[in-house]
Amino acid sequence: MASPTALFVIDIQNDNATDPATRVRTADRVKNAGETILQAARKTLDVYREEKAGSPPLLIIFVQHEDLPGKGTLLKDTEAWKLVFEPRAGVEEEILVQKTTRNTFETNPELAGMLKARGVSKVVAFGIQSERCVESTCRGAREEGFHVTLLSGAHSTYDVEGKLAEEMEAEAEEQLREVGVKTERWEDAVARGLGTDDPSD
Known part of the structure; x- marks a missing residue:
């Protein structure tokens, strides 16, 4: 049986994803992808919750920076700090x-100990910002x-002087590989x- 996967949703918050004055230029792409990813993950979770057979196939970890x-x-409890995607109430497999x-x-x-105690061996991640919290959390998981x-x-x-977000994304991926x-x-x-387990793992 496949070991559970921990899906990390990293720092998709109003400041960087919804506020027109402060969000990253590519925020809509990340949010649209996030909606589809979470819809698929929750469909898998809901099947498990209905059948209640064995361990859950995945956990969803919603990460919120303060x-x-x-x-x-x-800053805690401000609009900027609030998450775009939040864990569902009463679903213990969705963790803030x-x-x-x-x-x-x-x-x-x-x-890490909590995840391992629940059988997790794989972390899958997405979110904002690529070269900061996303990269650092992926490194931490490794x-x-x-x-x-x-x-x-x-x-x-974010775009930085002389470099687009897409370039920063590619650089973060290269560093992590x-x-x-x-x-x-x-x-x-x-x-x-x-x-599900990736056969290339």
């Missing part, structure tokens, strides 16, 4: 995780011993089935 006062705009550092596992040192896949096309970041992180088009991952 800036410390004076250190950024993602707060963080104050780029690496989710650094802020939450108990997280350091904790998980097989990690980053979903291409479902993560992005060097430490053993796989990349896969999000459409292919959804078509193959989230929560």
Whole structure:
């Protein structure tokens, strides 16, 4: 039987994804991909919840960044800080995780142990920003011993002077491949089935 997958939805928050004044240029692409990814993941979860057979095929980890006062705009309980995609109430396989550092596992040192205790061996990730929290969390997951896949096309970041978001996305993927992180088009991952083992692992 396949071990559960942890699907990480990283820092898709109002500040970087919905506010016209502050969102990343490619936010609509990430949000549209996220809606389809989550729809597929939740369909898989709902089948499990109806049948109640064995362990869940996946967990969905919603990561929410919080800036410390004076250190950024993602202040707790503000509109900017709120998530675009939130865990469903009463669904224990959908888990909210707060963080104050780029690496989710650094802020939450108990997280890796909790996932492993539930049988998770693979992390699949998408979100915002590619070269910051997405990359750092993927690295953190690798350091904790998980097989990690980053979903291409479902993560992005801000344009910087002289460099477009798409270039930053590609650079983040290249850096992560060097430490053993796989990349896969999000459409292919959804078509193959989230929560199933990748035969290439």
